[in-house]
Amino acid sequence: MHREKKFCKESRVIKTSHVLPPDTNVHNTLFGGKLMAYIDDCASLSATRHARNPVVTASTDSVDFLSPIGMEDSVCLESFVTWTGRTSMEVFVKVIAEHLLTGERRIAATSFLTFVALDQQKVPIEVPEVVPETEEERKLHETAIKRTARRRQRRDESQQLADFITTNKPW
Template structure:
């Protein structure tokens, strides 16, 4: 292996937090926005670890909330780079809720984000290719091209919509 390739595991980040009352909504579950901030933070650490330079979030495909996370739970995020383009990286984030009293763990959310690596002039810079090793990493790597095509189409649709939208004051 040379410096133009890295294993997925080299970008892996694991971050665990308590769910505290200020982090919850009226349902006593973790605010979706708080979880989204955790997701972006964790993913940006993985992207930076992979590229070893500054990165910016280019897109968030989605944050799929699968199970509420309550105050009896801890929230654990695992992220790693699953696929790379020339200057961009796809990062997968798996959110695991663990009931701290019973030890029961469940997938609470998943997310894919795209980051672009930047040089000192804030221009895109080439990133190392990624090599999957585990079954999970391989599956995510093999399905990444389809997600990249969806992203490209969605970005084109967003640009088209932005051309239609106005910046006029609504009042």
Template sequence: MTDTKTCKESRVIKTAHVFPSDTNNHDTLFGGKLMSFIDDVASLSAIRHARMPVVTASTDSVDFLTPIVPSDSVCLESFVTWTGKSSMEVFVKVVAEHLLDGERRIAATAFLSFVALDENKKKVPVPKVVPETDEEKKLHETAPVRLEARKKRREESKELASYLTTKRLWEQG
């Protein structure tokens, strides 16, 4: 395993049509469909970076910025922006393109984190990431702020989970 890898070594690009069957009652792409695409490309980026199996540790954010409609294609670009010891932050940029006039716009952005695992499902170290472009450098330099927010949110989620019940609603008294 090399000690470092560039962002471009983990880059994944996926482009798809937006069909009427992919849309909701607002005639826009189902958010869940887009989130599935996002998790798919992000996991591929993490695997390319680690060259090991990975698991999704968190979906930190998915921000839907503009609607995606059936006259659009949707292009997702993902890459590893930052690494910890065994964890990786992956950024996904979603670009919608009106297929008839070529207008492109950022339709969504997302950050996810993944952990690399060995054959025994134990965490394993991953290479550090080296950003090269201005976009990659900005995402890399702002990653520690997102890491702290991720840690805080995870602790808050654990605390909340301690108050939640696993009983079904109809079993509660």
């Protein structure tokens, strides 16, 4: 039996927002935590579109902040599923800052997240395979195996640390 297939574009989500004073830090740039919330929100929408089932965040590989996003900018996030395992999906998020007065655009951050699709009993379920079409999608799809291996190694290391550290109260 073959799994259903879906194109990357079917999971694409685009979200654009103003950068407003309550969203900024003492440097008048977008709070990193606020951007991380935007990233998780967009990525979860992409994963849900792909699976057409509820999803949970299994991991965030990294958020690489490449350029500050100021109040003179808009922040645009674009996410889509780049690779799938049996029940998991890797989602790529690119963050584009656009200076609203000049129109200059730059990549401000990138991130990879992993989601697992769940059935109504919250048990992981199979997801459709993903089919890349564009050069960008193909590159991300081809390099996903290496990221998946690093993700598994990091998770194993995190579990070993969790098994070692204590939950005792510090007082």
